[in-house]
Amino acid sequence: MKKKASDLTPDQMAELEALAAQPEARIDTTDVPEQRDWSGARRGLFFRPVKQQITLRLGADVIDWFRKNPFPDEGWQTSINRVLRDYVGKHERERT
Template sequence: MKKKEVSYSPDTLPPLSATQRSRLEELADAPDNQINYDDIPRLTDAQLAELKRPEHYRPVKKQITARLDADVLAWLKAGGKGYQSRMNAILRQAMLNAK
């Protein structure tokens, strides 16, 4: 017998039953120390050292107000559109080099 493949998107998920909703609320209210991690193996230090960010990782951006020297701002803007992204890239490189 051939099985029918079912796929859902967030818009087409079936509604939760009262039992499912109640169970989810119980789990959400439970303290972290009651979570059973027995079926999840611990990562070794070597495994943790090999972890890398996902390829499409995008850090959260924060809006700020910064004061720059006029000539520095002119230099950034001279490169055309995207001067704020260039400024971020320059600061990121400086941060990574400082580590």
């Protein structure tokens, strides 16, 4: 189980804050092996965004297309969510 900040002792919080305050150059990563082959990596494996249930009216043709053409290993609603997230990400990058 992942610890929340509220589950940490004051000493643990102080240690984390001290580590976060250090510049990147002072962090010793020599004992961490370099990963060169990412061919077996799976994107988003541990990321679970919070989802909110809403009512949304979409065109019947759009729903039909996504039901017939979901992304591999996803349901049609997840596919719609992925497309919308990609669209938002693209337009956020254009703003900055």
